[in-house]
Amino acid sequence: MQLFDLTGRVALVTGTSRGLGQYFARALALAGADIAMTSRNVEALRPFQKEIEALGRRTFATALDVRDHASIQKAVAEVEQAFGKIDILVNNAGCNVRKPALEVTWDDWNLILDTNLRGTFFTSQAAAPGMIRQGYGRIINVGSVTCVAGYAGLAPYGASRGGVKQLTMSLADDWGKYGVTVNCLAPGWFRTDQNKVLYENAEWVEYLCDRIPLKRPGQPGDLDAPVVFLASEGSRYVTGQTLLVDGGISTGATRATVAPPK
Numbered sequence: 001m002q003l004f005d006l007t008g009r010v011a012l013v014t015g016t017s018r019g020l021g022q023y024f025a026r027a028l029a030l031a032g033a034d035i036a037m038t039s040r041n042v043e044a045l046r047p048f049q050k051e052i053e054a055l056g057r058r059t060f061a062t063a064l065d066v067r068d069h070a071s072i073q074k075a076v077a078e079v080e081q082a083f084g085k086i087d088i089l090v091n092n093a094g095c096n097v098r099k100p101a102l103e104v105t106w107d108d109w110n111l112i113l114d115t116n117l118r119g120t121f122f123t124s125q126a127a128a129p130g131m132i133r134q135g136y137g138r139i140i141n142v143g144s145v146t147c148v149a150g151y152a153g154l155a156p157y158g159a160s161r162g163g164v165k166q167l168t169m170s171l172a173d174d175w176g177k178y179g180v181t182v183n184c185l186a187p188g189w190f191r192t193d194q195n196k197v198l199y200e201n202a203e204w205v206e207y208l209c210d211r212i213p214l215k216r217p218g219q220p221g222d223l224d225a226p227v228v229f230l231a232s233e234g235s236r237y238v239t240g241q242t243l244l245v246d247g248g249i250s251t252g253a254t255r256a257t258v259a260p261p262k
Contacts, residue, residue: 003234007032010083011231012076014064014123015093017044019192020142020220024090027224028231029057033088036079038064058083066093066119067111076126088138088231089127091120094160096194101155109156116160121167124182128175137180138231141168145188145246161186165242172240181239183230188246190218213248 011028015021017039025035029052037052037059039045045061052059060082064075079086095115097108120141131137146158147165165184172182189208191199198204199217209215226245229235244250 004228004232005032006088006228006232009033009087009231010036010079010085011088011090012036012038012079012086012127013090013092014038014066014119016048017041019194020187020190020223021090021092022048023220023223024092024142024227025052027227028088028090029055030224031228031232032057033231034058034083036060036062036083036086038062038075038093040065064093064123066123067114069122072119072123072126076123076130080130085134086127086130087134087136088140089124089131090140090142090227090231091123092142093119093123094142096154096157098153098157100153104156112156113160113163116157117163117167120164121171124171128171128180131180132175132178135179137175137178138235139171139175139180139182140227140230141182141184143168143184143186143242145186145244145250147184147186147242148244148250149252168242169240176239181230181235183235183239184242185223185226185230186242186244186246187223188212188218188244188249190220190223211249212246213251216247218245218247 011033013021013025016025016037029035034057035052037045042061042063049059049061062075062078065071124139141164143161143164146161150158168182168184223245226243
């Protein structure tokens with residue numbers, strides 16, 4: 001179990017004001033890591049910051065907009081100054097716009113790609129020099145099942161997540177020789193603030209569960225062990241990989257027995 005002990009490690013998790021970002025940060029804190037948390041609105045982080053400090057961990061909260069290069073550089077520098085290092089980076093901040101492909105606007109495309117793909121790259125680029133200097137780093141890019149599967153109404157989102165998968169492999173090849181691993185954690189269908197409206201449709205939930213071999217959507221706790229694994233010594237010989245935590249939906253082996261809701 002010592003392989004999964006993160007005591008003394010510092011983890012920067014982007015997009016921690018809500019949703020999966022908080023679950024990732026909490027799991028890492030429970031494994032022993034100190035947590036740097038970010039949001040475009042720092043005050044939104046205060047309640048969660050108190051929660052993590054109650055676990056006995058050090059915390060630092062700062063503003064970060066992953067669509068703004070200067071904001072990325074400033075936030076990473078502040079975290080390094082506060083803790084002296086960054087051992088683990090979880091690129092969680094993301095967004096989505098659900099529209100049929102013919103209705104996607106230029107601005108929709110830019111918002112999604114700038115946040116999910118460009119933001120992931122430049123946040124990684126900002127944190128990597130410190131990791132390279134210390135000869136150790138764990139970068140975890142948060143993708144989704146759309147890294148490997150296409151869904152109607154998610155064209156730019158799927159393009160961004162597919163890009164994150166490819167980016168992960170390239171960065172792993174770039175930085176592996178410095179002791180920095182780069183992997184992609186790809187959740188399947190989890191209920192989040194971005195998609196909660198879908199889960200209000202009982203017919204859609206039934207349709208979804210029928211397509212998942214494990215017959216249920218993901219629950220946040222399902223991601224705890226995977227993120228700790230990728231952040232720890234337990235994954236020291238794993239890099240450039242996409243770990244799908246999706247109940248098996250990406251296998252494509254299960255056919256729906258009900259028609260999707262119209």
